[in-house]
Amino acid sequence: MAGGYNNFTLSIYLTVGDLMRMFGDRADAEGTEGAEGAENGAAEKQFAFFQKHLKFTKVYIEIFRSDETPQYIMDKAKAFFTNKGVAFATGIMPVARNKGKGGPFCYTDPETEKQFDELFAKMAANFDEIMIDDYLATNCTCPGCVAAKGDMTWPEFRTGLMAGFCQNHIIAPARKANPNVKITLKYPTWHESYQYLGYNTEMQPHMFEHIYAGTETRHTTYSLFRNPRYTSYSLLRYLRSLPPFNNRGAWFDNIACANDVGVYLEQAELTLLGGCDEVTLFCWGILHEKEEIGALGILLERLDGDIASLGQPAGIPAYLPFHSTGEDHVFDFLGMCGIPLYPDAVFPDDGAVLLTAASAHDASLYEKVRAHLENGNDVFVTAGCLEKMQDFGFYDFTGMRVTHRSQAAAEFGGFDGSGWSADVTYRCAAKPVTLPVIDVMLNNCDLRAVQMRESMPNVLLAYSRYANGRLFVLNVPDSFADYYEIPGEIMGFVRKSFSRDLPLWFEGETKISLFLYDNRSAAIRSFLPHGSAIMLHIAGDIGGLDIGGKKIAPLYKKEGETVFRLALEPNKLVIFAY
Numbered sequence: 001m002a003g004g005y006n007n008f009t010l011s012i013y014l015t016v017g018d019l020m021r022m023f024g025d026r027a028d029a030e031g032t033e034g035a036e037g038a039e040n041g042a043a044e045k046q047f048a049f050f051q052k053h054l055k056f057t058k059v060y061i062e063i064f065r066s067d068e069t070p071q072y073i074m075d076k077a078k079a080f081f082t083n084k085g086v087a088f089a090t091g092i093m094p095v096a097r098n099k100g101k102g103g104p105f106c107y108t109d110p111e112t113e114k115q116f117d118e119l120f121a122k123m124a125a126n127f128d129e130i131m132i133d134d135y136l137a138t139n140c141t142c143p144g145c146v147a148a149k150g151d152m153t154w155p156e157f158r159t160g161l162m163a164g165f166c167q168n169h170i171i172a173p174a175r176k177a178n179p180n181v182k183i184t185l186k187y188p189t190w191h192e193s194y195q196y197l198g199y200n201t202e203m204q205p206h207m208f209e210h211i212y213a214g215t216e217t218r219h220t221t222y223s224l225f226r227n228p229r230y231t232s233y234s235l236l237r238y239l240r241s242l243p244p245f246n247n248r249g250a251w252f253d254n255i256a257c258a259n260d261v262g263v264y265l266e267q268a269e270l271t272l273l274g275g276c277d278e279v280t281l282f283c284w285g286i287l288h289e290k291e292e293i294g295a296l297g298i299l300l301e302r303l304d305g306d307i308a309s310l311g312q313p314a315g316i317p318a319y320l321p322f323h324s325t326g327e328d329h330v331f332d333f334l335g336m337c338g339i340p341l342y343p344d345a346v347f348p349d350d351g352a353v354l355l356t357a358a359s360a361h362d363a364s365l366y367e368k369v370r371a372h373l374e375n376g377n378d379v380f381v382t383a384g385c386l387e388k389m390q391d392f393g394f395y396d397f398t399g400m401r402v403t404h405r406s407q408a409a410a411e412f413g414g415f416d417g418s419g420w421s422a423d424v425t426y427r428c429a430a431k432p433v434t435l436p437v438i439d440v441m442l443n444n445c446d447l448r449a450v451q452m453r454e455s456m457p458n459v460l461l462a463y464s465r466y467a468n469g470r471l472f473v474l475n476v477p478d479s480f481a482d483y484y485e486i487p488g489e490i491m492g493f494v495r496k497s498f499s500r501d502l503p504l505w506f507e508g509e510t511k512i513s514l515f516l517y518d519n520r521s522a523a524i525r526s527f528l529p530h531g532s533a534i535m536l537h538i539a540g541d542i543g544g545l546d547i548g549g550k551k552i553a554p555l556y557k558k559e560g561e562t563v564f565r566l567a568l569e570p571n572k573l574v575i576f577a578y
C-alpha cells in the first residue's frame with residue numbers, strides 16, 4: 001500500500017453489513033471473475049475503487065451493530081487488509097435490535113451488562129484498538145430506569161450511569177482480555193444533548209485512551225441536526241478542549257447530504273481546519289462508487305499541502321461548561337458570520353470570552369466574570385446568558401436587561417463612535433429580524449450595533465464598563481439563522497468589537513467564516529454561492545499578502561492596521577500567512 005497523507009491519517013470504517021457484502025458467502029458472486037484473490041472478488045473490486053481515489057492507510061473492521069460479524073468474516077477481513085498493507089482496528093455501534101427495530105440499549109438491564117462484558121472481551125482479544133461509534137447513549141425510560149433515576153434529573157442520572165457502565169462493562173472486560181488495548185470513544189455531532197442521553201464529557205475523556213468527534217453536519221437545511229456547517233470545525237475544537245485533551249480524530253459521512261458533492265466536501269474542509277491526527281470516512285458501503293469520493297481525493301490531496309502551514313487553532317472561546325445546554329450552537333451561527341469562536345469547556349485565564357445561556361450552568365459564573373472584568377478583559381454575554389444572570393449579579397455589571405418582549409425590524413445601524421454623530425452606517429435587511437427587546441439605561445452603555453424602529457432602538461451589540469473591563473451584550477435573533485440576514489456591514493461592527501485581542505478581522509457579508517491559528521496564519525471560507533469582496537484588517541504594518549500564489553498589496557494603513565481587499569471565490573477556502 002502506498003503512503004498516506006503527510007498531515008493526517010485517512011481511515012475508512014466498515015460496518016458489519018459492509019463486511020458481509022465484501023466477505024460473506026454471497027459476495028464472491030458479485031466480484032470480478034478471475035481477479036487476483038478470486039475468493040475475495042467483491043472485496044478486491046471495492047478496494048480498488050477506494051485505492052484509486054484516496055490515500056487511506058487504515059480501516060475499522062466493525063464487530064457489532066445490532067448484529068455481530070461472524071468470526072470467519074472477521075478472519076477473512078483481517079487477512080485481506082494485512083495482505084494489502086492496511087492497518088486495522090475494530091469498531092462497535094452500540095445499538096440493540098429490539099423487536100426488529102434498532103435503538104439504544106437499556107443500561108440498567110443486567111442482560112446489557114452481560115452482553116457488553118462479552119463483546120468487549122471478544123473485541124479486545126482480537127484487536128489492540130477499539131472505536132466506539134456514537135451511540136453509547138441512552139434514552140431508555142423503562143420502569144427499571146425510572147426507578148433507578150429516583151429524584152435525580154435524567155442528565156444527572158444518565159451521566160453517572162454511563163460513566164460507571166463504561167468503567168465496569170467496557171473498559172474492565174476489555175483490559176482483562178488485552179491489557180494493551182486502546183479504546184476510543186467517539187462523540188456525536190449533537191453536543192447540546194450529550195448529558196440528557198448520558199454522554200459525560202467531564203469523566204469519560206479521562207477513562208478512555210482517546211476521544212473522537214463526529215463532524216457530520218450534512219445538509220444544513222434538510223438534515224434534522226440543528227447545526228450550521230461551522231459545527232464541523234467547532235465540535236472538534238470543543239472536544240479538544242476537554243481535559244485531558246485526548247481527542248485524536250474526527251469522522252463524517254455522506255448521509256443526508258442531498259447528493260450534493262459540495263455539501264459533503266465542506267465537512268472535510270472544516271474538519272481538517274479544526275485540527276486532528278486522523279480522519280475517518282463513514283462508511284465503506286455507502287461511499288463505494290460514489291462520485292464524491294473522486295472529488296474528496298482531489299480535495300484531500302490539496303488540503304494536505306495547504307494545512308501544513310497552519311499552527312494550532314486559535315480564536316475566541318465560547319465557554320461551554322460540562323453538562324450544559326442553552327442557546328445551543330449559537331456560537332456556530334456567529335462563526336458562520338465571521339467571528340472566530342470555538343466552544344471551550346474551560347473558562348479562559350485571560351482574553352475575550354463569549355458567554356451563552358449554557359455558560360450560566362456554571363454556579364460560579366458571576367465570580368469568574370467579575371474577576372475577568374477586574375483583570376481588564378472583554379466579556380461578551382448573549383441575550384440568553386444575560387436573561388439568566390441579570391438577577392444573579394450581572395445587573396452590577398450593566399443596566400441592560402432582557403425583557404420578555406420581542407421586536408421585528410429590518411433596519412440596523414452600526415457605530416464606531418457614540419452613535420450621535422454623522423459617522424454612522426444604516427442598512428436594511430432583506431426581511432425583518434425578530435430580536436428580544438433589551439432595555440438599556442441610557443448613557444450607561446455604548447452602542448455598537450442597533451436594530452432601528454420608530455422610537456424603539458434595540459441593542460444588537462452594546463457594552464458597559466465595569467472595573468477595568470467591558471461587558472458586552474450581544475442580542476440573539478429568535479431564529480439564530482437570522483444572524484445571516486443582518487446586513488454584512490452591520491455584522492462588521494460586531495466583528496470589530498470582538499476583535500480587540502485578535503490579529504485580524506474583516507468587513508464583508510455573512511456566511512463567510514474566519515479561522516485563526518497561533519503562527520500568524522489564517523483561513524477564510526466563503527459559503528456564498530457567488531463571489532464576494534471583503535476588507536481584511538490585520539494588526540500591524542504588513543507589506544503584502546501571498547494568497548494561493550497571488551500577491552495582494554495593502555489598500556491603506558490606519559489606526560495601527562493594514563487593510564487589504566480580498567475577492568473571495570464562491571464556496572471556496574483560502575489559507576494564508578501574514
Ligand SMILES: [Zn+2]
Nearest residue numbers: 106140142145
Ligand atoms: Zn431501561
